[in-house]
Amino acid sequence: MEEPSPKELPDFGNTEIAFSNKTNSELKKIERLFRAMNNPSLVKIGSALSMLSVKFRVPFSEYLIKETIYEQFCGGETLLDCQKAIDKLHKYHTLTVLDYGAEAKSTEEEFDAVMMQNIKAIEMAASNNSVPVISTKITGLADNEVLEAMQRKETLNAAQQSKYEALVKRIDTICEKAREHGVGVFIDAEEICLQDPIDALAMEMMEYYNKERVIVYNTYQLYRKDKLADLKKDYETSRQKSFYMGAKLVRGAYMEKERERAEEHGYPCLIHTNKNDTDRDFNAALTFCVEHYETVSVCCASHNMESNMHLAQLIHDKKLDKAHPHLNFCQLQGMSDFITFNLAKAGYNVAKYVVYGPVKEVLPYLIRRAEENTSITGEMGRELSFIHQEIKRRGL
Numbered sequence: 001m002e003e004p005s006p007k008e009l010p011d012f013g014n015t016e017i018a019f020s021n022k023t024n025s026e027l028k029k030i031e032r033l034f035r036a037m038n039n040p041s042l043v044k045i046g047s048a049l050s051m052l053s054v055k056f057r058v059p060f061s062e063y064l065i066k067e068t069i070y071e072q073f074c075g076g077e078t079l080l081d082c083q084k085a086i087d088k089l090h091k092y093h094t095l096t097v098l099d100y101g102a103e104a105k106s107t108e109e110e111f112d113a114v115m116m117q118n119i120k121a122i123e124m125a126a127s128n129n130s131v132p133v134i135s136t137k138i139t140g141l142a143d144n145e146v147l148e149a150m151q152r153k154e155t156l157n158a159a160q161q162s163k164y165e166a167l168v169k170r171i172d173t174i175c176e177k178a179r180e181h182g183v184g185v186f187i188d189a190e191e192i193c194l195q196d197p198i199d200a201l202a203m204e205m206m207e208y209y210n211k212e213r214v215i216v217y218n219t220y221q222l223y224r225k226d227k228l229a230d231l232k233k234d235y236e237t238s239r240q241k242s243f244y245m246g247a248k249l250v251r252g253a254y255m256e257k258e259r260e261r262a263e264e265h266g267y268p269c270l271i272h273t274n275k276n277d278t279d280r281d282f283n284a285a286l287t288f289c290v291e292h293y294e295t296v297s298v299c300c301a302s303h304n305m306e307s308n309m310h311l312a313q314l315i316h317d318k319k320l321d322k323a324h325p326h327l328n329f330c331q332l333q334g335m336s337d338f339i340t341f342n343l344a345k346a347g348y349n350v351a352k353y354v355v356y357g358p359v360k361e362v363l364p365y366l367i368r369r370a371e372e373n374t375s376i377t378g379e380m381g382r383e384l385s386f387i388h389q390e391i392k393r394r395g396l
Helices: 024-037 040-055 061-073 079-091 108-126 144-151 158-181 192-209 227-240 255-265 275-291 305-317 337-345 359-376 379-393
Strands: 074-076 095-100 133-136 184-187 216-221 245-250 296-301 327-332 349-356
Touching (some): 061 074, 061 359, 074 079, 079 095, 079 349, 095 108, 108 158, 133 158, 144 158, 144 192, 158 184, 158 192, 192 216, 192 227, 216 227, 227 245, 227 275, 245 275, 275 296, 305 327, 305 337, 327 337, 337 349, 337 379, 349 359
Parallel strands (some): 074 349, 095 133, 095 349, 133 184, 216 245, 245 296, 296 327, 327 349
16 A cells, blocks of 8 residues: 555645635625624623524524524525535535434424434435435433433333333334435434433444444543543443444533533532543544444544544554545534535545524524534634635635
8 A cells, every 4th residue: 555645634724625615705704603603702692692582483583593603504494405505515525414403302292203304314315425324312302301310220110111112212213214224323412411321222223233334323422531431341342242333422512511510419520620631532532443443433523623633644644545434524514614625625534414404493402512612612713713814815
């Protein structure tokens, strides 16, 4: 095998490639939006006002949201609406992860409706070569009260047991449909008070559906002190039981909430005390997965430039095939284009999370991501600087 040349590594500072899919007017529009999002206080106030305005159906509120944050970060209200985004990403050699933005449902009818949305997404993915995977949230498929009881290791009563069995049937139906169509399923991570039963369910699905190839992925939140060890333990289990492991790696989206809950209830917080520890564990998890890439499919689901370069460098140094289906990157649509499109240009497997659904359904998801990427990670400031750089390069 020939020695890979240094130019094969992505150049995240190449703003011409990063924003090649944006017209001058589009670039100016996202500059205004990102400038607002770079202000944590403004994001906090705007998030609260957005939730209230949609809840109480304030005139034109949905229209304003659609024309700003929704347009930037969502594929549309329906799956059909997403086709335009899928085609545009494909034009720039970028894959799509379809993600129905529903979460925290409460009735069996709503849970069944979310399951059907997931199945329709799988069918649509199967008809698009550039959509290898969909994402699903267990909180959209089950009653949180049941998951919380299981987290506390309580014995479920008859009603709770029935609800849990219904959840297992729903996620099994989704995974079965995914295997039938050759599409992957990311099972999203949740808050700590719900996560243990989700982890167990994800492992159960992986054991059954990942015998021949990776269909099911669990999500590991590396801002948790215990998740690097859990990743390694799950890998050992996968080897003992002879199934492929799917690992989507994220930092985490509930940091402040988790710390407040731990303080309120007087138990040790599982979240790392500083960002350096989170970064260390995240990159160590990437390294571990690449070392075992033949039996582990990893997705670096991150907006962190250093971690994305870490994975690209690992692939480069080990002289691995950049297009290997077990070596993947992913960012949210509308964010970190300097990472996504430079990775795509360099030939790596990279996708955008294309969230879809009615405004009121996806707003909590979008607000959480806006807050996460503003006040916690600080990545928004770097993104804004690249946008300014491209505006200057174009002489606008």
